[in-house]
Amino acid sequence: xxxxxxxxxxxxxxxxxxxxxxxxxxxxxxxxxxxxxxxxxxxxxxxxxxxxxxxxxxxxxxxxxxxxxxxxxxxxxxxxxxxxxxxxxxxxxxxxxxxxxxxxxxxxxxxxxxxxxxxxxxxxxxxxxxxxxxxxxxxxxxxxxxxxxxxxxxxxxxxxxxxxxxxxxxxxxxxxxxxxxxxxxxxxxxxxxxxxxxxxxxxxxxxxxxxxxxxxxxxxxxxxxxxxxxxxxxxxxxxxxxxxxxxxxxxxxxxxxxxxxxxxxxxxxxxxxxxxxxxxxxxxxxxxxxxxxxxxxxxxxxxxxxxxxxxxxxxxxxxxxxxxxxxxxxxxxxxxxxxxxxxxxxxxxxxxxxxxxxxxxxxxxxxxxxxxxxxxxxxxxxxxxxxxxxxxxxxxxxxxxxxxxxxxxxxxxxxxxxxxxxxxxxxxxxxxxxxxxxxxxxxxxxxxxxxxxxxxxxxxxxx
Numbered sequence: 001x002x003x004x005x006x007x008x009x010x011x012x013x014x015x016x017x018x019x020x021x022x023x024x025x026x027x028x029x030x031x032x033x034x035x036x037x038x039x040x041x042x043x044x045x046x047x048x049x050x051x052x053x054x055x056x057x058x059x060x061x062x063x064x065x066x067x068x069x070x071x072x073x074x075x076x077x078x079x080x081x082x083x084x085x086x087x088x089x090x091x092x093x094x095x096x097x098x099x100x101x102x103x104x105x106x107x108x109x110x111x112x113x114x115x116x117x118x119x120x121x122x123x124x125x126x127x128x129x130x131x132x133x134x135x136x137x138x139x140x141x142x143x144x145x146x147x148x149x150x151x152x153x154x155x156x157x158x159x160x161x162x163x164x165x166x167x168x169x170x171x172x173x174x175x176x177x178x179x180x181x182x183x184x185x186x187x188x189x190x191x192x193x194x195x196x197x198x199x200x201x202x203x204x205x206x207x208x209x210x211x212x213x214x215x216x217x218x219x220x221x222x223x224x225x226x227x228x229x230x231x232x233x234x235x236x237x238x239x240x241x242x243x244x245x246x247x248x249x250x251x252x253x254x255x256x257x258x259x260x261x262x263x264x265x266x267x268x269x270x271x272x273x274x275x276x277x278x279x280x281x282x283x284x285x286x287x288x289x290x291x292x293x294x295x296x297x298x299x300x301x302x303x304x305x306x307x308x309x310x311x312x313x314x315x316x317x318x319x320x321x322x323x324x325x326x327x328x329x330x331x332x333x334x335x336x337x338x339x340x341x342x343x344x345x346x347x348x349x350x351x352x353x354x355x356x357x358x359x360x361x362x363x364x365x366x367x368x369x370x371x372x373x374x375x376x377x378x379x380x381x382x383x384x385x386x387x388x389x390x391x392x393x394x395x396x397x398x399x400x401x402x403x404x405x406x407x408x409x410x411x412x413x414x415x416x417x418x419x420x421x422x423x424x425x426x427x428x429x430x431x432x433x434x435x436x437x438x439x440x441x442x443x444x445x446x447x448x449x450x451x452x453x454x455x456x457x458x459x460x461x462x463x
Contacts, residue, residue, distance in 0.1 A: 085110040257416075267279055395459070
C-alpha cells in the first residue's frame with residue numbers, strides 16, 4: 001500500500017533558491033485515512049517581507065522563537081521516508097524543502113505527486129484549479145488560507161475527493177498514480193499527452209517560454225525520450241528547463257550529422273539563454289602555419305586580424321587567443337618542436353628549450369628543415385580540423401525513401417538538405433541549390449570531421 005505525505009509550506013517569497021520556509025505541515029495518508037500529522041512554524045533566519053506577512057499572517061515576532069529548519073529536518077525526513085510527496089502545485093513546495101536540505105548538505109529526494117494535475121485529469125473543465133477555488137467548488141471548510149496546516153488539510157480532502165471520483169468512474173488508482181508521478185515532474189504548461197505526441201526519431205527540439213521565445217535547443221537520437229530525461233533532471237540546468245518551459249517544438253532530421261549541424265547553427269542564431277555550449281558565433285583566434293625563408297614550417301597562435309606574415313594558412317580556429325597559445329604549447333611539447341619557430345620564444349637565435357635539450361636545434365640549423373618539417377606535419381594532422389576536398393556525405397533521412405545529404409566543396413561546408421532519391425542517383429550539380437544552413441557556423445567543419453572519423457553511418461561520395 002502506498003503512503004502519501006501531503007505537505008504545504010509557507011515561505012518568505014517565491015524563489016526557493018533565495019527565500020526560506022516559515023511554516024510546514026505534513027499529513028500522512030495511506031489512500032484511505034489519515035495516519036499522522038505534524039506542523040510547526042520555522043525561524044527563517046531572516047526578516048519576513050511586509051507583503052508576505054499581509055498574505056499569510058506570519059510575522060517576525062511569531063517565528064522569532066520557532067525552531068530553525070535544521071532542528072526539524074530529521075522529523076521531516078522520518079515522516080516523509082518511503083512516502084510519496086504530495087502537494088498542490090508540488091514543484092513549489094518540494095523545491096523549497098529540497099533547497100533547505102541542500103543548505104544543510106543533504107540531498108533530499110522523493111517521488112512527487114501534484115493535486116493540481118490530478119484534479120485536472122479527474123475533474124476536467126473546471127474554471128480554476130487553484131486551491132481556494134477548489135475549496136469553494138467542493139465545499140471544503142478551512143479556517144485560514146495561506147497557513148500550512150489549514151492548506152494541507154484542505155489538500156487532504158481534495159486528494160480524497162480525487163481518489164473517490166476515480167473509484168466511482170471505474171478508473172485505475174495505480175494508473176492514476178503512475179500518470180500523476182510522471183506528470184509532476186513536468187513544467188505546468190506541458191502535459192504527458194504533449195510529450196507522448198513527440199516523435200521518437202532523431203532531430204532537434206526547441207523549448208519555448210510562455211512568450212514563445214526559445215530558451216533551449218537540443219539534439220537527440222530520440223526526441224521524446226530525451227525530453228522526458230530533461231524534465232526528470234534534478235540539476236540546476238534541469239530546474240531552469242522546468243521553470244521556463246511552456247511549449248515544445250521539434251524538427252526531425254533522421255540523420256544524426258544533420259541534427260548536430262542544425263543544433264549548433266540554431267544555438268548560434270537564436271542564442272537561447274539556457275544553452276551555454278556552442279553559443280560562440282565566431283572564433284577570435286587560431287593556429288596558423290607558414291614556411292620561413294630557410295624552409296622550416298612554422299606555427300603561430302594569433303588573432304585573425306593580426307596575421308602579419310604573408311602566406312599564413314589556417315590550421316584550426318579557436319574561441320580565444322589564450323586557448324590557442326595553450327594548445328600550441330602542448331603540441332610543441334608533444335612533438336618536440338622549436339619554441340622560437342612556433343613563436344613561443346623570441347630569442348634571436350637558439351631558443352631557451354634548446355639549452356635544456358628539449359629542442360633538437362632547428363632554431364640554430366642543427367636539425368634540417370626536412371627532419372623538422374616531418375614532425376610538424378605529424379602535429380598538423382592532429383591539430384587541423386579543417387575539411388579537405390570535395391565530397392557529399394549521405395545517410396538515411398526522415399523517411400525510408402529519403403537521403404540526408406551534407407555538401408563540402410573545396411574544403412568548405414556548403415550546407416545540408418534532403419533528397420528523395422536512390423543513393424546512386426545523387427547528382428552533385430543539383431545539390432548546390434538544394435542545401436542550406438540556418439547560420440554560418442564556425443563549428444560546422446569540426447562537427448563534420450569528428451562525425452566522419454567516428455560515428456559515420458552513411459557513405460561519402462567524392463567528386
